[in-house]
Amino acid sequence: MDLELDHSVSLSSVTLVVLLLIFSCTPAEGNxxxxxxxxxxxxxxxxxxxxxxxxxxxxxxxxxxxxxxxxxxxxxxxxxxxxxxxxxxxxxxxxxxxxxxxxxxxxxxxxxxxxxxxxxxxxxxxxxxxxxxxxxxxxxxxxxxxxxxxxxxxxxxxxxxxxxxxxxxxxxxxxxxxxxxLSMRNRLTGVCVGVFLMILLVVGAIYVYWRHKRQKQELFTQIEREPVKGSLHDGNRC
Missing domain, CATH: 2.60.40.10 (Immunoglobulins)
Incomplete structure (x- = not known):
């Protein structure tokens, strides 16, 4: 349950970052x-x-x-x-x-x-x-x-x-x-730098989400294996 919740929150964070990237490159109507x-x-x-x-x-x-x-x-x-x-x-x-x-x-x-x-x-x-x-x-x-x-x-x-x-x-x-x-060239440079930073932010968010998910999977797998090892050890003692 916790894994599914974390998965949902991470996806929401990535979606929010992507939307911010899109709207940052689109001038608002009143601007x-x-x-x-x-x-x-x-x-x-x-x-x-x-x-x-x-x-x-x-x-x-x-x-x-x-x-x-x-x-x-x-x-x-x-x-x-x-x-x-x-x-x-x-x-x-x-x-x-x-x-x-x-x-x-x-x-x-x-x-x-x-x-x-x-x-x-x-x-x-x-x-x-x-x-x-x-x-x-x-x-x-x-x-x-x-x-x-x-x-x-x-x-x-x-x-x-x-x-x-x-x-x-x-x-x-x-x-x-x-x-x-600012000249048009400087404005374009500023926009490109902003977009590049936003892309890095999105990639970083995706990496953090993937790393977090992988750690959760490894921990879940480890928890599943521990009872099995305990059962085998008890059987040998009998």
């Missing part, structure tokens, strides 16, 4: 975050600029809706429907032009190859003073409480020397809420 640039983007008049925004941890967002809007822009009072217009609206795996702000037509784009990695940065060409302000990147159907982020764009006269972020964040660049953090 996704839409992260924009924490610093204002400064551009010169007429520049092509990129408003950085991405989903962390990385996921493929090609099947989701991505909305870029100007939250401070008021609807046209002459529009009875007061419909929302977007700087850029990505829906059904393509740009939706029906509700695009006229001033941004043919001036905005997302990076198709970046969407598979959660990069929803917006490129705006030939910026004007009217483009200045707050921009919101928003993924309505993202399973998270952090579905949007605000990025500030400042436009200066052409004579001002500025550095514009014309490159999209690469897989090895360091990007997070504070503008730093």
């Amino acid at each position: 996704f975050r839409v992260i924009g640039s924490p610093q204002p983007i400064v551009a010169a008049l007429g520049d092509d600029i990129i408003l950085p925004c991405h989903v962390e941890p990385q996921i493929d967002v090609t099947g989701l809706t991505v909305e870029w809007s100007k939250p401070d822009l008021k609807p046209d009072p002459n529009d009875r429907l007061r419909r929302v217009e977007y700087v850029h609206l990505y829906r059904d795996a393509r740009e939706d032009l029906d509700m695009k702000i006229t001033e941004y037509v043919k001036r905005t784009e997302l990076f198709a190859d970046g969407l598979t990695r959660g990069n929803i940065s917006l490129k705006i060409t030939n910026v004007t003073f009217e483009d200045e302000g707050r921009y919101q990147c928003f993924i309505p159907k993202l399973k998270s409480l952090f579905k949007s982020s605000i990025i500030h764009l400042s436009v200066e006269p052409k004579s001002v020397t500025t550095e514009t972020p014309l490159q999209t964040p690469g897989p090895t660049e360091e990007t997070d809420v504070n503008g730093g953090g």
